[in-house]
Amino acid sequence: MCARRSRNLPLIMILWTKQFETGSAKLDQQHRLLIDNINLLKEQLGHTNPTREELEFAIHLVEYLEAYANLHFKGEEKCMAIYQCPAHAQNQQEHERFRGFIHDYKRLCEIEGFKVELLRNLHGVIRTWIQEHILKVDTQLRPCIPPSMRDVSGALPES
Numbered sequence: 001m002c003a004r005r006s007r008n009l010p011l012i013m014i015l016w017t018k019q020f021e022t023g024s025a026k027l028d029q030q031h032r033l034l035i036d037n038i039n040l041l042k043e044q045l046g047h048t049n050p051t052r053e054e055l056e057f058a059i060h061l062v063e064y065l066e067a068y069a070n071l072h073f074k075g076e077e078k079c080m081a082i083y084q085c086p087a088h089a090q091n092q093q094e095h096e097r098f099r100g101f102i103h104d105y106k107r108l109c110e111i112e113g114f115k116v117e118l119l120r121n122l123h124g125v126i127r128t129w130i131q132e133h134i135l136k137v138d139t140q141l142r143p144c145i146p147p148s149m150r151d152v153s154g155a156l157p158e159s
Contacts, residue, residue, distance in 0.1 A: 013039050014130055022138050023145035024079055030072045031134055037061055038126050045120055058114045062106050065126070069099045080141055087140035094133055101125065 014035045021028055041061055044054045073095040080088040105125075109118060 013042055014127060020134055020139065021142060022076075022134075023142040023150045025150075027072070027076055027079065027138070027141075030068070030075075031130075031138070034068060034072075034126075035130060037064060038123060038130065041119065041123050041126075045116065045123060050114075050116060050119075055114050058119055059109075062102070062109065062122075065102050066106065069095065069102055073099075076138065076141075080144075083141065083144040085141045085144045087137050091137050094137060098129060098133075 016032050016035055020031055022031070040057070044050065044057060050058070077088070077092055077095065079085075080091055085091070105118075105122060112118065
């Protein structure tokens, strides 16, 4: 996952639709929160000179993405394993790449600071992640969760 890849992508909002549903209300709620945060970033990228508050949001967003990768991915991978989702291995591999991207991005921002161009790249990469990963990998979980288990405590097994 390379930040440069997203350079020419337009900044657009992502709207949640039923296409994103995984069969787990808990995972879907976490995905919606990710989308909400990326949409907030998009709104702030319209400014060429970010305010202190906007830069603080960007710092918190990167911290959120790191926490998201740790917490959400763990639950999602466990859910895929338990419900024997055929995308489980692919999901784990893509999660590792995402974690690597966030780690590298965070390090780059520590060196260069939170520049608008870096934030635009972050938005593009995460937007692509949402469209490519959630829609093509995570949604493969939906048919694996028995209908009787969907939306019951999020369809995530208790730890």
